[in-house]
Amino acid sequence: MIVLGISGFYHDSAAALVQDGVVIAAAQEERFTRVKHDAGFPAHAVEYCLAEAGVTLDQVDWVAFYDKPLLTFNRLLETYLAFAPKGLTSFVKAIPVWVKEKLLQKDMLHKGLEGLGKGAVAPEKILFGFHHHSHAASAFYPSPYESAAVLVMDGVGEWATTTIGHGRGAALDLISEIRFPHSLGLLYSAFTYYLGFKVNEGEYKIMGLAPYGEPKYVDLIRKHLIDIKDDGSFRLDMRYFDYCTGLTMTNAAFAELFGGPARKSGEPLTQKHMDLARSLQEVTEEAVLRLARTAHALTGEKNLCLAGGVALNCVANGRLLREGPFDNIWIQPAAGDAGAALGVALAVSHEMAGIPRKVNPGDAMKGSLLGPEFPREQILEMIAARGATAVELSDDELFPTVAAAIAEEKVIGWFQGRMEFGPRALGNRSIIGDARSPRMQSVLNLKVKYRESFRPFAPIVLKDDVGQFFELEGESPYMLIVAPVREDRRVAPGPEEASLFGIEKLKLVRSDIPAVTHVDHSARIQTVDSGRNPRLARLLESFKAITGYGVLVNTSFNVRDEPIVCTPDDAWRCFMGTEMDMLVLGNFVLRKAEQ
Amino acid sequence: MSALAPFSPRILPLLKAPGKSDDTHLVVEDGALRCAETGERFEYLRGIPSLYHPSPEEGADVTARIRSFYEETPFPSYEGLEEFGELVAKGQSNPFSRNLLEAVGYNKTVLECGCGTGQLSHFLQLNNNHTLGIDLSLASLGLAVEHKTRNQLTRASFCQMNIFELAIKDNSFDVVISHGVLHHTFDARRAFGNIVKKAKPGGIVMVGLYNKPSRFPTWLRSKLIRVLGPKIDYVVRNRIRDARKADVWIKDQYFNPHETWHSIDEVLGWFDENDIEFLNCSPAILDTDGESAPGLFDKTSPGNAYQRAVTQLSWLATIAREGALFDVIGRRRA
Structure with missing residues (x-):
């Protein structure tokens, strides 16, 4: 039983292939087209998934799309009607696209698939899931739990913005929801817009900015913008937002409430922006905590699965x-x-086709390493085509060599095995550096990533060593948990801190792993084990053998505003276009000084 | 912040002693460059390597006026671009500089004649390229070196030189660029003849000049700007937020002590005189394959005289509002 899943036409198109309930392949279209958040039909991703499984469309039993376009259209239409005639300008601009493309989605999907030349698919084999059911299924079915509560929070799907569900065995029921326009995701996006970042991609920058600020505006936000009930349900006061009827996220009333217009991209960040980010973060956390308590009460489960953009x-x-x-x-x-x-x-595999679910004690995501892999021959071809200088090392030479370079504060492009699925680089398309180095943070930000200097970096740490560095028990294999650096590793930054403003504070050393310690001593942790990623674990062990530290800096292999690299050639171009010192492609080592 | 070597190891061997033959070499000493053959020392001026060698009498007044203008007004300013990451982000978001970097490619040596404050030289040293920026103005070069030191950039080098007396060996660079500079010299054609010799046979030459006739509206605005104020300038209205930046732009565009205007055909004549094959023009010549060429250095047709005349007239409605600077790209025949 082969099921091909597709998302797209809004943002972040992707495809995934599931065979007999087992995840075989999954990839985002942006990685192939090199267009960030590519929202077109995911032709390349579909092609890749079919190739990985070694099948054609003729052998695919079902094609499933992640939401119901008609319901989304319905929501748009009803929203406009409810606010008419105020929303006429954006109505005129938005509707034609929806009429032409979204309503004809089945037709477009069918044409897109047949256009690949990889076999035929009958239109009646194309199914449409519910947006939040698709999210909930992605959280529950691969999880390591026999049964669990499920919490989905994002901007908006068809109507739902927040959904609580209950997964048991191979079944998943949605039991409660909050509907548009009341949305934690859109509240976060509204502030993202107001603080001058791009909606749908700048949200995690707000999260990184928050520790620089004070939660001065929590009361103001809770009094005017969002009313959170004890059970976590909430309502937004739509008088301050513009996303129902307009083309922006916030309006004049919002600007008046916070005493000034939205920051424009490129304008300097002030303490007030940081205070707003911190306040928003606190409000969001409060709502999430209350929702989780409700999910717990409704399901009686001890396990929780999360998905939707807010789960990031x-x-x-x-x-x-x-x-x-x-x-x-x-x-x-x-x-x-x-x-x-x-x-x-x-969801189609288990709920429609009735395939039993086997619970994997780790989880069923295979470390999220579900994308394409490039064999030695293809790497060699690229090296020859680019006239690059490379040496091939055996594993026994490779890991100590790279570890020694890292210990000398070299910045390494680390390209191994299958590409990650999801927004984070988890050690197969990563840039690696020494977490102990006080200058690593600014070197990476300014000479490799070319991004805002306030943004902190995340550690990868051997799973068995996580307790030595961080106040975290258990694992965080997907870099989705933030925990504090242990107190005994912290150092006082000294008197100069008082004289530094805002983001300048990031430059001060706050622990013996300063490159991954944020200003509030927090760190976004990825634990590494040899089950999920043996080569990354081996690199950490080699580094530990030299330095005593089983921890490194890991950041995604890309530069600002570009998708993470996919192919060896993408990796080479990124390596050459930045101040990385070394590129490791499988067992090949390229040194910048030798190019 | 540690001081860096003034010249990258791939650039230093391409230099020679000013006014001397290509057989001379320079070595870096404390606060000076020294000719290995003659022992002559060339002291740094205000901390900047200088191989400036005066021209003969001719044109000296223009050179002096331009020099003092850019000493007072280093161009372009670094406001908001102090961090290299910001400069790269700006360069990548600008289609011209992004395409230029893409076309230059990887591991190349690039000479920028008239680098001003060095922003383009800094940007083009991405892709493991090694760049040398030369300029007349020590004030501008000072900002270039300051950016280099602050961001510890090792592949961009800077030196004060006279474009008519270059202390650079012939046939030495993969790419030679002069973007918006030669029209401020007393003889743009002669300056062009000087700089192209520094490209390797088969190397790329790119020259950006004020266009005749489409610079005319800028000239007209220069007569009105004292009365009407800087807001009559499109770039100030739409692109620049910083007041100091706007001031530097206005001075460079409207109060420059010397400028000349040039047509595409004139540049094609220079190409012929110097045995340079035409590759492309930016903006493209209308109705030629240049309009659809993906790469800035792709081989395209220069079109006919009529097509070029129409193209330049059309620029009155496009690039004229931003100073009417156009670039012609060619390859030095091997």
């Missing part, structure tokens, strides 16, 4: 783990819409 808020996840009512939490690494392609394929 790893600071909230960390609090949920420490303060929430659940014993265990599992978060779908592709928590955004891309992951819903996988979710809908799993």
Whole structure:
């Protein structure tokens, strides 16, 4: 039984292939087309999934799309009607696209699939899932739990913005929801817009900015913008938002409430922006905690599964783990819409086709390493085509060589095995550096990633060593939990701190692993084990053998505003276009000084 | 912040002693460059390597006026681009500089004649390229070196030189660029003849100049700007947020002590004189394959005189509002 899942036409197109209930392949279209958040028909991703499984469309039993386009259209239409005639300008602009493309989605999907030349698919084999059911399925079915509560939070699907579900065995029921326009995701996006970042991609920058601020505006936000009930349900006061009727997220009333217009991209960040980010983060965490308590009460489960864009808020996840009512939490690494392609394929497999679900004690995501892999021959071809200088090392030479270079503060492009599915690089398409180095943070930000200097970096740490460095028990294999650096590793930054403003504070050393310690001593942790990623674990062990530290900096292999690299040639171009010192492609080592 | 070597190891061997033959070499000493053959020392000026060698009498007044203008007004300014990451982000978001970097490619040596404050030289040293920016203005070069030091950039080098007396060996660079500079010299054609010799046979030459006739509206605005104020400039209205940046742009565009205007055909004549094959023009010549060429250095047709005349007239409605700077790209015949 082969099911092909597809998401797209809104943002982050992706495809996933599930065979007899087992996840075979999944990838986002942006990685192939090199267009960030590519929203077109995911032709390349579908092609890749079919190739990985070694099948054609003729052998695919079902094609499943992650949401119901008619319902989404209905929501748009009703929203416009409810606010008419105020929303006429955006109505005129938005509707033609929806009429032409979204309503004809079945037709477009069919044409797109047949256009691949990889076999035929009958239109009646194309199914449509519910947006939040797809998310919930992506959270529950691959999870390591026989049964669990499921919490989905995002911007908006068809109507639902927040959904509580209950998964048992091979069944998943949605039991409660909050509907548009009341949405935690859209509240977060509204502030993202107001603080001058791009909606749908700048949200995690707000989360990174929050620790620089004070929660001065929590009361203001809760008094005017969002009313959170004890059970976590909430209502937004739509007088401050513009996303129902307009083309922006916030309006003049919002600007008046916070005493000024929205920051424009490129304008300097001030303390007020940081205070707003911190306040928003606190409000979001409060709502998430209350929702989790309700999910716990409704299901009586001790396990929680999370998905939807808000589940990428790893600071909230960390609090949920420490303060929430659940014993265990599992978060779908592709928590955004891309992951819903996988979710809908799993839902069709288990719920429609009746395939029994086998619970994997780790989880069924295979470390989220579900994308394409490039064999030695293809890497060699690229090296020859580019005239690059490379040496091939055996594993026994490779790991100590790379570890030694890292210990000398070299920045390494680390390209191994299958590409990650989801927004995070988990050690197969990663840039690696020394977490102990006080200058690594600014070197990476300014000379490799070319991004805003306030943004912190995340550690990878050997699973068995996580307790030596961080106040975290258990694992965080997908970099979705934030926890503090242990107190005994912290150092006082000294008197100069008082004289530094805002983001300048990031440059001060706060622990013996300063490159991954945020200003509030928090760290976004990825634990590494040899089951999920043996080569990354071996690199950490080699580094530990030299330095005594089983921890490194890991950041995604890309530069600002570009998708993470996919092919060896993408990796080479990124390596050459930045100040990385070394590129490791499988067992090949390229040194910048020798190019 | 540690001081960096003033010249990258791939650039230093391409230099020679000013006014001397290509057989001379320079070595870096404390606060000076020294000719290995003659022992002559060339002291740094205000901390900047200088191989400036005066021209003969001719044109000296223009050179002096331009020099003092850019000493007072280093161009372009670094406001908001102090961090290299910001400069790269700006360069990548600008289609011209992004395409230029793409076309230059990887591991190349690039000479920028008239680098000003060095922003383009800094950007083009991405892709493991090694760049040398030369300029007349020590104030501008000072900002270039400051950016280099602050961001510890090792592949961009800077030196004060006279474009008519280059202390660079012939046939030495993969790419030679002069973007918006030669029209401020006393003889753009002669300056062009000087710089192209520094490209390797088969190397790329790119020259950006004020266009005749489409610079005319800028000239007209320069007569009105004292009365009407800087808001009559499109770039100030739409692109620049910073007041100091706007001031530097206005001075460079409207109060420059010397400028000349040039047509595409004139540049094609220079190409012929120097045995340079035409590759492309930016913006493209209308109705030629240049309009659809994906790469800035792709071989395209220069079109006919009529097509070029129409193209330049059309620029009155496009690039004229931003100063009417156009670039012609060619390859030095092997």
